[in-house]
Amino acid sequence: MTRFNALNLVKNALTGHKNWTEQWPESQPKAEYDVVIVGAGGHGLGAAYYLAKEHGITNIAVIDKGWLGGGNTGRNTTIIRSNYLYDESQALFNHSVDLWQNLSQELNYNVMYSNRGCLMLAHTVHDVQSFKRHVHANRLNGVDNRWLTPEECKEYCPPVNIAPDARYPVMGGALQERAGTARHDAVAWGYARGAAERGVDIIQNCAVNAIRRNPDGSVAGVDTDKGFIKAKKVAVSASGHNSMVMETAGVRLPLESMPLQALVSEPIKPIFPCVVMSNAVHAYCSQSDKGELVIGSGTDQYVSYSQRGGLPLIEHTIAAISEVFPIFNRMRMLRKWGGITDNTPDRSPIVGKTPVQNLYVNCGWGTGGFKATPGAAHTLAWTVAKDEPHPINAPFTLDRFRTGRLIDEAAAAAVAH
C-alpha cells in the first residue's frame, strides 16, 4: 500500500493519479479466524486495527451487512469532547480525545481532526450551577474545561445571540478548547486501511445472522450470508442492531434502539468557528469545512429502526437554532437523515466481556459514540486480546445493571449527548 507523503503525492500527480494502490482489498471470508468483529464502523475497524498493531493478532475479519462506515459512523455530527461529569466517563472519553490528537499521523490518513473547541451554553440558573459543577469535576481530573461569561461566549463564537431579552438568555458557557470535530468517513477509512495493511479481512455486504455457540457455551463462530465462519473470539459492535445480534447468542441487553437525526444547511462562507451546544433549548451546531452548518437533532421518543426519524424533532431543532443564532433563521436546509442509536438506561456504554465465554460487546453508545471511536476501539482491542477489562473500560460492564452501580450520565449530560 502506498503511504501518503509529499514525495508520493508528487509522483502520483505526475502520472495522473492512475497508479495509487487500493486502500483495502475486497476480501472474501476464510473458514476460520482468531477474532471476528461484527460491524465495520469506526469502533469495529478501530478495534481490528489496534488488535493487529498493539496485540499482534492479525487473523481477524471485520464483517458488515452494508458497506464500511455506512452506519452511524457516517451519520453523526462529528463532535468530539470529553467534558462529562463522572470520573469513569471522563477517563473513557478523555482517553479518546488524547488518541484523536495524533490520529492522522498514527494512521497516515488525514481524519481532519480540528480541535476548534466546544462551547456549552447555559440558559438558566440550574444550567449555570450544573455546568460549573462539570467544569470543577473536569479540572479535578485534569480534563480541560473552563467557564465563560456571556460576553466571552460572544467573543469566542460571534453568531451566538447574548441579548438579555432573548426568550432563553445566555447566562454563560462551559468551554472545552481541546474538543472539536473530525471527518467521520475518514476515521472509518483510515482504520480500515491501517487494519487491512496488517492483514485484517474486511468483509462488506455480508450480514451476520447469528452467533453460534459450542456445547460448552463458548463462542463457536458466526452464521453469515456467506456461510458459517469459525471464530475463537467474537466482538459485536453493531450499534442499533446490537441487541438483535447478541440475542442470537442468548445474551439479553438493556438497550432500546431509536433514530437520531441530523441535518445540514446550504454551504456558506466560514462564520462559525467552534462547536456550540445548548442543552436547555436543545440545539447543537458546527460548520463543516465544506461550509455547511451541521446541526444535531434529538432521538425519537419511541423504539424504531426506521433510518429517518420524525419531523416534529426537526421542527423543534430548527426553532432552537433560530433562537440561539437568529442570524441563521433564513437559511435553507439541504438534507436530513437518521441513524439508529442503541441507548442504555444510564446513557453510558457497555464495553467488554459478556456472560458467554469469548464473546465481547461494544454497545450502548447511544447518541454519543463517534467522539469515543479511538478510545472505545483501543480499550475493546485490549479486552479481546487479553480476555480481561482494560482499566478504562472496566466500569462499563453489563453486570452494572444487576449490581446497580450505574454510571448515570443521563442526568449529567442532559440531552445533547
Add this chain to the structure above:
Amino acid sequence: MIQIHCPYCGETLPELEFAYAGEAHIDRPVSPTEQTDEEWAEFLFMRQNVKGPHFERWRHVHGCGRFFNAVRNTITDRFYTTYKAGEPRPDLATLLEEDNK
C-alpha cells in the same frame, strides 16, 4: 407526522399529543422482597427492542392523560392497533392478517 388513535377519546391525533411510555405488558413483581438481583435487572432494564411488531405503551398527555397500549411496526412506524390498558395482548397473527387485507 405519525397519527395515533387514542382508544379512550376515540380520535386519531398527531403524535405531538402523545408520550411514549416504553414496552407494554411488563408486570410489576408480585413479591418485591423475594426478587433476586437478576430478576430486578430483567424487570427494570432488559427490553425486547423488537425490530418489527412491537407491543408498547403510550400516554395521551395532551388529551385525556390516560395510558393505553399499542402494536406498532418499528421498521415502518405503522400502528396496527391501539387498545385500552388492562385489555389482553391482541393476537399478533390475526392483526398482521387483517393489516394485509
